[in-house]
Amino acid sequence: MTLAAEIDKNGTSPEKLLSPVLSSFWDEPESWTLDTYHRHDGYEGLRKALAMEPDDLIAYVKDSGLRGRGGAGFPTGMKWQFIPQGDGKPHYLVVNADESEPGTCKDIPLLFANPHSLIEGIVIACYAIRSSHAFIYLRGEVVPVLRRLHEAVREAYEAGYLGTNVLGSGLDLELTVHAGAGAYICGEETALLDSLEGRRGQPRLRPPFPAVAGLYACPTVVNNVESIASVPAILNRGKDWFKSMGSEKSPGFTLYSLSGHVTSPGQYEAPLGITLRQLLDMSGGIREGHRLKFWTPGGSSTPMFTDEHLDVPLDYEGVGAAGSMLGTKALQCFDETTCVVRAVTRWTEFYAHESCGKCTPCREGTYWLVQLLRDIEAGKGQMADLDKLNDIADNINGKSFCALGDGAASPIFSSLKYFRDEYEQHITGKGCPFDPARSTLWADDKDDKNAHRGVNA
Incomplete structure (x- = not known):
């Protein structure tokens, strides 16, 4: 039974649907410190994990049903299982904290308010995949988060959760926090690895996959912040507790x-x-x-x-x-005050700007999508441009080197599906029928006093 169906059946009030775990003490004073984290069962999950065999730990996380929280939803335990053992190579864990997707704001608040949940999850994951070096690739613009994360890592080293012989388990673990330069493409895991190695952030051809040849051509697991930060609670409270939430195929x-x-x-x-x-x-x-x-x-x-x-x-x-x-x-x-054409144009401009330029469909396609959308928004478009938009998006979708091209095509396809008449209004009416100031989200003029107000202008 889905959560929605269960709610309808039981009549549960909306407020009782929240399940604060990672965010349970964000509002406490100095929630980011080790002392506060200890008061909330901090590092208890790690102690239970270290009492298990690494293979059993991987099987436990796999059986919990935890899926990657970075977008693809790939099972976390299965990702760990792909790391070859006995290969004689170093194994690495890389945490993708380069949160760049427009509208996404979860990893950065989590790191700012509760960084130790991530650090504990990293130690558990490294023990499971037999890694002695982990990296956190953080978006470089968020300097306050970077400073707080550095302090949390220092506390973890001092308390013996990082470094030599972690909690007497025999695990030696180094953790490096790396600040990126701010590129959306580095959210793609192989582009992130290239950037981490000091090269230009561009997606790699796969195979080989990171689990076989990732960072420094060694077996590597790349996980999202929230994915790793969720692991300690699963170990501490149990996989059955985790599976009691969510749906059958998407628990937690x-x-x-x-x-x-x-x-x-x-x-x-x-x-x-x-x-x-x-x-x-x-x-x-x-x-x-x-x-x-x-x-x-x-x-x-x-x-x-x-x-x-x-x-x-x-x-x-x-x-x-x-x-x-x-x-x-x-x-x-x-x-209803928002112009769909305007919103999609701004998103497409973002993707055109952030394209790494490595593959032709994405590099050229996003450029021409922007030109067409700007003309349509300004009232200079023609009806034939709508089919042309669809054709260009189709030439990008599934044909680019990485998922950035697919992401650029998605708002084109869906907006034409649901709001084609609005595109046509821009063409027949020779301009946008919406007042941009009333939307409050898409004002172009930096001096517009209504640009960021949450009220009707």
Whole structure:
């Protein structure tokens, strides 16, 4: 039974659906310190993990059903299992903290408020895959998070959770925090590895996959921050506790980033399978006097939804069956004042700017998508441009070197599917029928006083 069906059956109030685990003490004073983390069973999961054999630990995490929280949803334990053993090579764990997907805001708040959950998860993962060196690749612009993470690593070394012979287990582990230079493409795991090695961040041809030849051509596991940070709670409270939340194929808790035209945006930690309608009930709904027009279930690179999808279970299977992807669970909500053409144009400009340029479909395709969209938005487009948009997006989708091309094509396909008439209005009316100042999200003028107000201008 899905979470949504269970709620309908039992009549559970929306507020009781939240499951704060990673975020349970974010609001406490100095929540980021080791002392605070110890008061909340910090590093107890690690002690239980070190009492197990590494292979048994991998099987335990695999059996828990934990899926990667970075977008693809690949089973975490299975990813660890792919690392070859007895190969005589160093093994590495790389944590992808280069959070760059538009609308996504979960890993950075987690690292800022509770960095030790990640560090504990790293030690557990390294013990499982028999690694003696781990890396955290952090987005370099978030300097306050970088400083706080460095301090948490220092505390962990001092307490004996990192370094030589961790808690007397025989595990030696070094942890390196690396600040990237700010590139969306480095969120792709192989581009991240190239950047970490000091090269230009560009996706690698696969195979070989990172599990065989990753960082420094050695077996490497690349996991998202939230994926690794969820592991300690699973070890401490048990896999059955974890599987009691969420749905059968998507168990557990996760962080949803709710943003846009909502009364109370923020991070909401809930079991997988909750719906946007329930999250909006908890967050005060769409801003007063307005209605939901369209939204993204997993960031701008996932096909958009409309108000008819409010009751879609927000797990991997539910969102997939409805025609989109759960992605990073970045729920960007837009009301009726937002011009779809304008929103898609801004997203496409982002993808064109962030394309690494390595493959032709993405490099050329995103450029021409931007040119067409700008003309349509300005009222200079023609009806034939709509089919041309669709054709260019189709030439990018599934044909680019990495998933950036697919992400650029997604908002094109879905917006034409649900809002083709709005594109046509821009063409027949020779311009945008929407007042950009009323949207409050997409104002271009930096001096516009209404640019960032959450009210109707």
